Amino acid sequence: MKNNIIILGGGQAGIYAAREIRQNDSKLNIKILSEENLLPYERPPLSKDFLLDKKKEEDLYFHSSDVLKNENIEFENISINKVDFENKKLFAKNDNVYSYDSLLISTGSENKKLTLDNNLKNDIYYLRNLEEAKKIKEIVSNKNKITIIGGGFIGLEIASSLSQLQKKVIVIEIGNQLMGRIIPKQIADLVQNTHIEHGNEIILNKQIEKITKKNGDYEILLNDNSLIETDFIIAGIGSTPTVKLFENTNLKLDNGIVTNQFCETSIKDVYAAGDVSNFYHPFYERNMRLESYQHAQNHGICAGKNIAGVKTEYTSIPWMWSDQFNLNLQLTGICNDYDEIIERGNDINNGVIYFFLKNKIIRGACGLGIAGKIGRDIRITSKLSEKNTIVDKQILSDQNLKLNKLIQK
Amino acid sequence: MSEENWIEVGSTDSIEEEDLIRFDHQDKTFCVYKLTDGFYATDGICTHEAVHLEDGLVMDDEIECPMHQGIFNIKSGEALSPPACEDLKTYPVKVDNDKIFIKIN
Numbered sequence: 059m060k061n062n063i064i065i066l067g068g069g070q071a072g073i074y075a076a077r078e079i080r081q082n083d084s085k086l087n088i089k090i091l092s093e094e095n096l097l098p099y100e101r102p103p104l105s106k107d108f109l110l111d112k113k114k115e116e117d118l119y120f121h122s123s124d125v126l127k128n129e130n131i132e133f134e135n136i137s138i139n140k141v142d143f144e145n146k147k148l149f150a151k152n153d154n155v156y157s158y159d160s161l162l163i164s165t166g167s168e169n170k171k172l173t174l175d176n177n178l179k180n181d182i183y184y185l186r187n188l189e190e191a192k193k194i195k196e197i198v199s200n201k202n203k204i205t206i207i208g209g210g211f212i213g214l215e216i217a218s219s220l221s222q223l224q225k226k227v228i229v230i231e232i233g234n235q236l237m238g239r240i241i242p243k244q245i246a247d248l249v250q251n252t253h254i255e256h257g258n259e260i261i262l263n264k265q266i267e268k269i270t271k272k273n274g275d276y277e278i279l280l281n282d283n284s285l286i287e288t289d290f291i292i293a294g295i296g297s298t299p300t301v302k303l304f305e306n307t308n309l310k311l312d313n314g315i316v317t318n319q320f321c322e323t324s325i326k327d328v329y330a331a332g333d334v335s336n337f338y339h340p341f342y343e344r345n346m347r348l349e350s351y352q353h354a355q356n357h358g359i360c361a362g363k364n365i366a367g368v369k370t371e372y373t374s375i376p377w378m379w380s381d382q383f384n385l386n387l388q389l390t391g392i393c394n395d396y397d398e399i400i401e402r403g404n405d406i407n408n409g410v411i412y413f414f415l416k417n418k419i420i421r422g423a424c425g426l427g428i429a430g431k432i433g434r435d436i437r438i439t440s441k442l443s444e445k446n447t448i449v450d451k452q453i454l455s456d457q458n459l460k461l462n463k464l465i466q467k
Numbered sequence: 468m469s470e471e472n473w474i475e476v477g478s479t480d481s482i483e484e485e486d487l488i489r490f491d492h493q494d495k496t497f498c499v500y501k502l503t504d505g506f507y508a509t510d511g512i513c514t515h516e517a518v519h520l521e522d523g524l525v526m527d528d529e530i531e532c533p534m535h536q537g538i539f540n541i542k543s544g545e546a547l548s549p550p551a552c553e554d555l556k557t558y559p560v561k562v563d564n565d566k567i568f569i570k571i572n
């Protein structure tokens with residue numbers, strides 16, 4: 059008889075799992091243990107509307123404490139430092155012990171840090187949680203020339219926000235394109251142009267040799283011997299799954315916690331969901347680890363169903379977005395496994411989408427447009443991809459032909 | 468009910484089934500939908516962030532925001548899926564002589 063469910067990690071996957079468990083079972087005891095002393099909140103606005111002061115802290119919370127109370131979901135701010143999977147116990151730093159019948163690990167991911175001299179460790183800022191966003195927001199108000207290390211989503215979103223706050227922004231990226239881990243070059247180049255048009259400087263293909271503190275400001279030496287003077291540095295150089303707690307246990311780890319399509323880990327009654335999970339995706343027939351809003355939510359819900367005894371496969375087609383300046387970038391499916399590319403549109407005012415096909419079937423699509431312009435077609439693409447629909451290339455490439463009809467019954 | 472509150476949107480064949488059009492009136496903007504059982508209207512701007520729903524996907528009775536995939540029920544305006552959490556305002560619609568009217572207060 060399972061009675062006690064513990065959810066380790068109070069982020070988006072955790073709260074969605076908790077509410078899903080409750081929806082399926084009114085009796086189970088559900089407790090979320092969170093290292094952050096905040097109710098689960100949305101992270102996407104931190105780098106955008108929160109920095110721009112368009113959203114306040116109170117706008118970020120998924121649910122009020124009343125919702126958790128009404129659904130009888132306990133939320134405790136505690137830091138766990140040991141796990142005993144054999145005896146199903148978690149040990150907290152303050153000597154509290156928590157026993158579980160089923161455990162969901164939703165510890166998320168954490169920022170990679172630059173390897174630097176120790177005396178510079180506190181000088182480089184990172185953005186993942188609300189506390190860090192608050193600090194950055196406060197400090198940048200007195201800074202003018204800001205350097206972002208890393209041309210990924212978070213770095214570029216911050217660069218976009220700071221530019222809108224009239225700051226001079228320099229982005230240094232080690233790769234030969236922006237957002238190179240998952241975004242196709244065609245789209246990345248369009249994003250780059252937009253940053254440049256707004257006055258941001260983008261430096262590609264450069265490594266940082268040294269950062270030197272000078273009269274409260276900094277000098278960044280690049281590997282081509284060029285020198286950048288800056289008064290504030292933010293780094294966004296990727297993330298790693300938060301698994302330190304499990305490193306000396308039997309839990310199978312490989313770029314996160316390895317799970318099957320039911321969110322089950324290698325240990326019975328232990329589940330994982332969200333950023334921390336390297337899950338098997340039955341549609342793509344391979345494991346993947348995703349860091350996105352939609353995934354954290356849907357994977358949490360799927361884990362919740364499975365924990366409550368409703369056996370459910372996770373089959374969501376990946377989807378993510380990034381908002382920079384007035385542009386909305388979206389990606390669905392996978393865009394790195396294809397034998398043909400089809401372009402739809404060539405003007406970001408109306409939206410530009412690249413479809414990635416393999417054996418005539420759409421595997422993924424990535425688009426960029428003024429807010430909202432590509433959303434419908436990207437969504438339709440997810441649905442077409444999910445059903446392995448073979449689509450007329452003429453329809454895909456002609457923006458005057460609507461895609462709606464392709465998915466109507 | 469005073470007649471002057473009903474504003475003409477256009478002809479019934481101006482919207483395809485399971486689709487929508489944008490309708491602007493004075494300083495407000497709306498979405499008018501044609502579903503299998505009739506016409507409906509909501510506010511045009513998503514309650515999550517300022518983006519027009521005219522580019523969103525209509526599926527059954529739902530409209531999905533084109534920017535962040537928040538979902539609303541078109542008939543009730545209820546926010547069904549995050550990041551949308553605030554309901555969308557809905558408006559009465561009537562059809563008269565193949566013309567669509569919405570009632571704006």
